[in-house]
Every structure is written in structure tokens, then in C-alpha cells.
Amino acid sequence: MDHVLLAPDKFKGSLTAAQVVRHLAAGLRRARPRVEIRGFPIADGGDGTLDAAVSAGFRRVPVVATGPTGAPVLTAYAERDGVAVVELADACGQRRLPGGVARPLDASSWGVGEVIRAALDHGCREIVLGLGGSASTDGGAGLLGALGVRLLDERGAVLPPGGAALRRLRRIDLADLHPAVERARFVVAGDVDNPLLGPAGAAAVYGPQKGASGAHIAILEAGLIRWSETVAVELGEWGVVEEPGAGAAGGVGFAALAFLGAEFRPGIELLLDLLAFADQLEGAGLVVTGEGSLDAQSLHGKAPIGVATAAGRAGVPAVAVAGQVGIGPDELRDAGIHAAYPLTDLEPSVETCRLRAPRLVEEIAELLAADWLDPAGRPHAYQHG
Numbered sequence: 001m002d003h004v005l006l007a008p009d010k011f012k013g014s015l016t017a018a019q020v021v022r023h024l025a026a027g028l029r030r031a032r033p034r035v036e037i038r039g040f041p042i043a044d045g046g047d048g049t050l051d052a053a054v055s056a057g058f059r060r061v062p063v064v065a066t067g068p069t070g071a072p073v074l075t076a077y078a079e080r081d082g083v084a085v086v087e088l089a090d091a092c093g094q095r096r097l098p099g100g101v102a103r104p105l106d107a108s109s110w111g112v113g114e115v116i117r118a119a120l121d122h123g124c125r126e127i128v129l130g131l132g133g134s135a136s137t138d139g140g141a142g143l144l145g146a147l148g149v150r151l152l153d154e155r156g157a158v159l160p161p162g163g164a165a166l167r168r169l170r171r172i173d174l175a176d177l178h179p180a181v182e183r184a185r186f187v188v189a190g191d192v193d194n195p196l197l198g199p200a201g202a203a204a205v206y207g208p209q210k211g212a213s214g215a216h217i218a219i220l221e222a223g224l225i226r227w228s229e230t231v232a233v234e235l236g237e238w239g240v241v242e243e244p245g246a247g248a249a250g251g252v253g254f255a256a257l258a259f260l261g262a263e264f265r266p267g268i269e270l271l272l273d274l275l276a277f278a279d280q281l282e283g284a285g286l287v288v289t290g291e292g293s294l295d296a297q298s299l300h301g302k303a304p305i306g307v308a309t310a311a312g313r314a315g316v317p318a319v320a321v322a323g324q325v326g327i328g329p330d331e332l333r334d335a336g337i338h339a340a341y342p343l344t345d346l347e348p349s350v351e352t353c354r355l356r357a358p359r360l361v362e363e364i365a366e367l368l369a370a371d372w373l374d375p376a377g378r379p380h381a382y383q384h385g
Helices: 017-031 049-055 088-092 110-121 141-146 164-168 202-206 214-235 248-260 267-274 277-281 303-313 329-334 350-355 357-372
Strands: 003-006 036-039 059-066 072-080 083-087 126-130 150-152 171-173 185-190 263-266 284-294 318-325 339-342
Touching (some): 003 017, 017 036, 017 049, 017 357, 049 267, 059 088, 072 110, 083 088, 088 110, 088 126, 110 141, 126 267, 141 150, 141 248, 164 214, 171 214, 202 248, 248 263, 263 267, 267 303, 284 303, 284 357, 303 318, 318 350, 329 339, 339 357
Parallel strands (some): 003 036, 003 284, 126 185, 284 318, 318 339
Antiparallel strands (some): 059 072
16 A cells, blocks of 8 residues: 555646646655656546546547537547547537637537447447537437438438527438447446436536527527427337436437437446556555546536545545635545645635646645655555644
8 A cells, every 4th residue: 555546637727637647746756756656547528538548548549520510620539348438528529619619509419420430330349428528409419410310301301410400300310320339339428417308408508508598598499309309209219308318418418318229327437447447546545636626516426526435445545636625624525535635725816726737736736745645655544634
């Protein structure tokens, strides 16, 4: 029990998970030069999922795909032993919007379908799909289009991309659906349990995050209603619309359930299993996790809580580094986190913390080392008070 395992998620808007690992390690080594460190960047299905898989030993397979507004993007999937990890955010998520300009009505999930198709074409038998960070509210219609499903209007013409066009849907043609879909297993990693429609649905809850105004939301909701009704009639999938997770990623969850027979699992739980995180805990004396904002939302299945829970099962104490912390010590302890080290302890301005995150992460790691590592760099069972 002598090494420190660094297993943070990204600090959104400032550092990737791999960068957090690098700066934590630099700070720990400055304070305790003899410390043994192992880095294991993690993700929960959103941004960074692909990189986490590659860091854990999966092979990165490049793919040119269609971004959310139609421009080509260079993305990839991660593959090992016939299992492909696909990150929606990297193919057609919000960070792929040209100039960051939202296109709520016509942004599409087509690109992630192209990545899935590439993985199937290369013989992958299991597809793990991370759904966070979507730029579109098209009910997964784009994803399915890339897999060969044709959505037709009343004249038999294929619908254009985006959720708004779904209002004109009249028929679904499955004749060209990729034949490997029926043979593959699909698992969705996500922490959203919203249904497809209604006040808790994809358009109403997540549309504003993708640039949708009130008028846009009404248009997108009408499209999703038409989409779900057509699926119910033509495929007999009447109950999927209310399934938890159907509203994930602008309704991509609905498409995954209704057409791909996907199994939904909490993102961090699935990723930790897939990446064999339990093996990384062997011999660890301390786990350092974290994310940009450790708050009440984190308690609902976010990455640091999943890491801390796994560490607790292995009898390894876990501490967290975060940009800011919005929950108290009792809640943290109940979640398995023995102590939290916010960058705002060093710099009260959250914006300054974002701008100076690399240096501040290193400085906070030095403070953490003083509490949790002996002079030789070995973890000890001291609970920071």
C-alpha cells in the first residue's frame, strides 16, 4: 500500500483529465520527491471518455465523421478485444460546433452513427456509447441515418438533418440498416434518466443548454412527438418514450433503446468496470480524484463519487481536488471522500482559478501531500480535519 493513484475527471473549461493528472503529479513530487504515482484519467461518458479509454490501454482508431452542423471532423473510437468505446461529444458534441455557435434546430447526431458504423465495419461486437455533451436534439435520428435508416416525409424524400425536420416524418425505412447492428451488443454510458418528451424531456430540459429559445423548444418537442409516434406505430415500441434515459443526448437515448436494443448503465460505473479500475487500486495507499466543480450534482453518479466508492470498497482512502466545492464535509464523507481541496482555498475568484488552473492544481497538491504523505512519500491513514 505505497503508491498514490491519481484518478480525476476533467476540470471543464480549463484542464483535461490527463492534464489534471500531470499537474497533480508535479505538485506531489515537489513536496515529496520519492512518492510513487500512478495516473489514471477517468470520465463518466461525456467529454474525455475516449481519452480515458486510450489511457487505460485501448487502441485509438481514427475516423473522419460529420460534425453536428455537417463539417467533417477527425474523431476516433477506442478498441480492445472487439469492444469499441465511442464518445458522442468528440464526434458531434457541442465542442464540435464551428465557432461555438449553437444550431438547435438542425444540429445532428449523424457523426456518432458514422463512428459506430466504422467500429462495426472493423468487426467490433460490443459498442459502448458515451452520451454526454450532445449539440443536437434530433432524437438520435442522425445516428440512425448513418447506420442506414431512412426517415421519409410524405413524398418519400429523406428528411434533412436536425430535430426540427422530424415534424415532417411520415415513414421509417429499415431496409438498409447496417446488418451488424442485430449481432452487436450496445451499452450506453450516461447519468441522465429523463424521458424523451414533456417538461422533463430532452427538448425542455436540455434544449436551452444547446441554444434553444422557447420557440425552438416547441418546434423540437413537436418533432420528437412525431418521431416517437412513428416509431411506436411502425416498430411497435410503445413504451420506450417513457424509459429513463430516453431523453439523454437530445433523444439519442431513445434511438439507442428503440433501434439498437441498448442497455443503459450509469456512466462512471460502466467506465470503471470497462477500464478495470479495481486492478489499479491494488497496492494503492491513497486515491486522489476530482472535477471542476464538486457540488450537489456530483452526488448523483458523477465521476469522483464513483471513484471514491470503488476506492472505499477496496479499503483505500480517497480525497478530491476541485476548482470549487459546494457540499459540506459530512456529505463528502458520506460519499466516501475523506477530504476535499478546492482551488478557491488558494484563489477566491472562480474565473482566476480557471485561468490559472495548472499552477493552482500543483500548489493544492503540495498541501495535500503535507496532509496525506509521510516524508518518504508513502501514504498514511491520516484523515484531514
